[in-house]
Amino acid sequence: MATPNDQDRLLRVTAKVHGMSAARLAQLEKMIEREEKIQAEQVQGRPQTRVDRLVEHLANLEAKIEAEPEHTKVEAWKRRCEEYQTSLQNFHEFNQEEPPSGRPGVKVTVPLGVLKLRPGGE
């Protein structure tokens, strides 16, 4: 069985072969792991919730920032991370994404839009 040191060496060699940084490759590995976990949950019939999506995207963006700290869009990524954290904090405090407004009003409830794309064309 491969030890963590073997895995780390293999990761660095693979990164070199593919011409990418070890950090970038590690980021891709993390993304694949998360994707596999989500797919396993879907197989078990557990739908992904809004909180699941926020946690997943927050982890992905934080990994991107760590892997590419000099990227031109890093400030936008950081702002988006702050929004995700606020949303998650609101879920924790209010059990919903936005603090309750306490005002009456018009409420438009939007159905889920479902789009299809044919492979090889529009």
Place this chain on the structure above:
Amino acid sequence: MAVTFNAPNTNILDAYTSLCDYDADTFVITLHNAYTFDPTHDEWTDVSATELSTGNGYTAKTKALTSVTAGQTGGTFVFDAANVSWAASGGSIGPATDAWIFDETSTNDRLTCNIDFGASETAADGSNFEINFNASGIFTGAFS
């Protein structure tokens, strides 16, 4: 009448190409009155004429979606964001028949999707105009 979701013909292509950067771009939601959906509309200038004017708590073309999450999970693309609301103050907001979401960062402000309220909606002074998205997301896209 029921609320319906509409997407321009180009929407799903943008999701799979580099025209929109869903991790970094700013997506804006706007309210419109007397708009009729046309799937060939794909840029902001196609729909700008019907947007509500600034006033009473609504400011034209400025309401950014927050916590946008977009990406593929298990082969399905999901686009989602936090619900939005405008607080009517000093008068009503509306009437409005539609909302548009567009990518303000993209060239020519590419349209992402349209929400047809199925009715004319107005938020009275002192109340909110709220748009609540589906728990599963604003839209999903998959290869058929």
